Amino acid sequence: MSAVDEARPKRGAPKRGTPRSERAILDAAYGLLTQEGLEATTVEAIAARAGVSKVTIYKWWPNRAAVITSAFLSRSEDTLPYPERMTRDEIGAALLRMADSFRGTTGAVIRALIAEAQVDPGVAQAFRDGYLNARREHGRQIIRTAIAAGVIRQADPDVILDLLYAPLYFRLMVGHQPLTDEAVRAHVELALDGLLTE
Structure with missing residues (x-):
């Protein structure tokens, strides 16, 4: 660059x-x-x-x-963190914090931004570039480090991010089931059983 x-x-x-x-x-x-x-x-x-x-x-x-x-972004960076290490406890804690944020004001704003992005290309691009893509690069780095250390299985980092985070967004946007801590814990256990090498 x-x-x-x-x-x-x-x-x-x-x-x-x-x-x-x-x-x-x-x-x-x-x-x-x-x-x-x-x-x-x-x-x-x-x-x-x-x-x-x-x-x-x-x-x-x-x-x-x-x-x-x-x-x-000025309000969401601290409430939507990635785990620094790909361990069962840290991933679970990060996703529980995210679910808690999604049940409040942050979730309402994300729903509104994603809905508006369907009809406003400017909002769509700003949301993807400023929020999703910037955060995902951080997540990819954490996952690559974990793969190199043999902590999680070799796989596409983007697929791993989708596997871990997409279910929370799905419940937030579709609302077919509540985004409860119990659901998050069950999701984490199932996902990590397939990802972790332990």
């Missing part, structure tokens, strides 16, 4: 501005998302709530979708 590539802002990421204004914008966007819904979270509404101009927002983010995704 060249120095130019490294300096170029990632799609969906804000350009650096005044920290206080940036925080106010992200807080305003997240507040609107959780209180009024995605449709009401317009650039105009965000600017009014944050006490800034629309021009200020567009200086730091290319579009509404990028602001919304950045606001979501």
Whole structure:
């Protein structure tokens, strides 16, 4: 990667501005998302709530979708963690924390973003690039390390991530069954019986 590539802002990421204004914008966007819904979270509404101009927002983010995704990411990074080691206990604990987040505000926002992504290509791209793809690369690195150490079986890291995480997203989005801790524990046991080399 060249120095130019490294300096170029990632799609969906804000350009650096005044920290206080940036925080106010992200807080305003997240507040609107959780209180009024995605449709009401317009650039105009965000600017009014944050006490800034629309021009200020567009200086730091290319579009509404990028602001919304950045606001979501600013609140979700700590609540949707990957395990640092691929052990039964750490994977189980991480997925239980994720399920707990999905049962609250984070889950409601993810549902709204995924639904909006079906009709708004900008939201779809910002959500994939800013949230899914960025997080999955971290997950792939953890899985490659575990495979190299002989902890889990040799397999495509993307398939392993889907195996572990897709059932939680499925219950979140489809709602055919509740996303309970009991369901998560049962899923972890079945999945890891096939993955772990122990």
